[in-house]
Amino acid sequence: MRKLLIANRGEIAVRIARAARELGIATVAIYSDADERAEHVRVADEAVLVGPAPAPASYLNVDAVIGAIRSSGADAVHPGYGFLSENADFAQAVIDAGATWVGPAPQAIREMGDKVAARKTAAAAGVRTVPGSAGEISGVAEAVEVAAEIGYPLAIKAAAGGGGRGIRIVDSAEDLAAAISTAQAEARTAFGSAAVYVERFVPRARHIEVQVFGDGERAVHLGLRDCSMQRRRQKVVEEAGDLGLPAHIVDEISSAAVRLTSSVRYRGAGTVEFLYDEERVDYYFIEMNTRIQVEHPVTEMVYQRDLVAEQLQVAAGEPMSLLQGSLVPNGHAIEIRLNAENPEMNFFPSPGTISRCDMPGGPFVRIDSGVKTGSVVSPYYDSMLGKIIVWGADRPTALARMLRALTELQIEGIVTTAGFVESILRTDEFAARDFHTTWLEAWMTEQAALKAGAA
Incomplete structure (x- = not known):
């Protein structure tokens, strides 16, 4: 692998470019008219314009992206997450163009991307479905x-x-x-x-997912993540480490995820998602995401592995370095998503120019960001600016570190969700891990009622 085209934008494109540079791989960014001065363009070795601002005319334009592969001479493509990352036809088009696809085979994407087909595949692999x-x-x-x-x-x-x-x-x-x-x-x-x-529908469910990785022949898991803190089924806070689940459930979910991954001869990083039914003390497979996840950093922090680098190396034909016996978790990690949205206006997007961007730092604090002071937040794309990820020896330590980090965060010129997320982390329910996939919206309704009453 000599030159990697990153078929994405924002923080994930920056993150992929960093991993590639550490491996000595040149990078090519793609950008729309709205992203000419974006951070992901700056960190790449070269960049190719793929179209106007609207995503269907640029980042989702298969012909334009394939054209960028050819014009840049890239010999590999990493799709990141979102956009074309789970588009089997795009994956095949990349392969047909003579480039290496950094991801699972198009057939695996098709097999697991359709939720009905995935349920049937899971059942055939002996994995319980809802x-x-x-x-x-x-x-x-x-x-x-x-x-x-x-x-x-x-x-x-x-x-x-x-x-x-x-x-x-x-x-x-x-x-x-x-x-x-x-x-x-x-x-x-x-x-x-x-x-x-x-x-x-499981009313009091926890959203538990397993990070898996395969080389087409064997598969391993890198533990579980809890992604139950959700608003409108969009994840807000994610964790990895000790999730407070019964030991036998952890073992069964992990084994089920590896079994399913192996059954489709999966290659690369993927995530197998489950619902954990607290009342029945049972779990069910819901879907598999055939790409790197937004929340992969919490797994990386707990396992001290670079999943994107592993993706690139396996795609380049190198042996998978991940051995199940050597994958031992350590401590706890928490990630919060930082979005350009106004919580006081029903999370309406807040595009504009960032006049000040001071990110937190300190021991065991990681920032995955696609913006800096002077960056323009476009109204055309997802509102996520980046993620703050912290690690601690245990969950209370990680939580205290995250709260400290949020006090250092300073972003001006636009409105963000930082204060909203901090208020969630300070609840007794979050500290006690007494929440599920519908808890956050119920809590928000309660807070709105209290605010209206006080007024």
């Missing part, structure tokens, strides 16, 4: 039959979904038809497919 329809439902009548078997509440989910979109929660039969119609319409708009399936 009770629900066997596949895509044909209509309301079939959904009624499934509901009669598994009960309410239930979730209607887009088969090609991701990022929390194309999902509707249904509490009664009266709401079923409307929920299916809405989910199908959203799925068609977001993913180009109206296919949906039905599964049981």
Whole structure:
């Protein structure tokens, strides 16, 4: 691998470029008209314009990105996360262009990217799935039959979904038809497919995921992450280390994730996601993300491994250096996502120019950022500016370190979610780990009511 094109932008593009540089690999950034002066362009060795500001005309434009591969002479492509990272057709186009695809084979992306197909693959590998329809439902009548078997509440989910979109929660039969119609319409708009399936909704679930890595022949896991702190099914805070789960559940989930990863001859970094049902003390597979995750740094901090460097080396044909017996976790890590959004205005995006950007530092504090003082936050893309990740010998130490780091953070010129996240971390529930996937929104509703009452 001589020259790597990074088919992404923002903090993940910066992070990939750093790993490549440490390995002696030259990097090529791609950028839109809106990102000409962006940080990911500055840190790369060269850059190629791929189109106008809107993502469909630039970062999602397959022909333009393939053109950038050819014009730059790149011999490898890393897609990061989001955009085209889980697009099997794009992966195949990269391979057809003669470049190395840093990720799983297109077939594995197809097999695990469709949620219905992934459920069937998981079941074949002996991995428990959430009770629900066997596949895509044909209509309301079939959904009624499934509901009669598994009960309410239930979730209607887009088969090609991701990022929390194309999902509707249904509490009664009266709401079923409307929920299916809405989910199908959203799925068609977001993913180009109206296919949906039905599964049981677990009200007090924790979102637990396993970091896996494979070389096409064998697979390993690098522990679990808790991503239960969510707003509108978007992750806000992530953790790795001791998650307070029963030991047998940790072992079973880890083994199930490796078994599933091996069954599709997976190559590279991936994440197998589960719901942990606290009431039943049980777990269910929900999906696999066939790419590096936003929250991969917490795993890297606990295991002291560079997952992106490992991706690049395995893609280049080198043996996987990860051996299960030598992967021993140490301590606890917490990550918060820093978004350019205004919590006081229903998290409305806050684009603009950053007039001041002072990031925290100190021992065991890591910043993965795509911005600096003077950076322009565009309204065209995801609002995430970057992530703050801390490590501690245990969870209380890591939490104290994160709270200290947030007091040092200074960003001016735009509004961010830093204060909102800090208020979450200071709750008794977070300290006691007494939360689940729907806790945050209930807490926000409660806080809004208290504020209205005080006014």
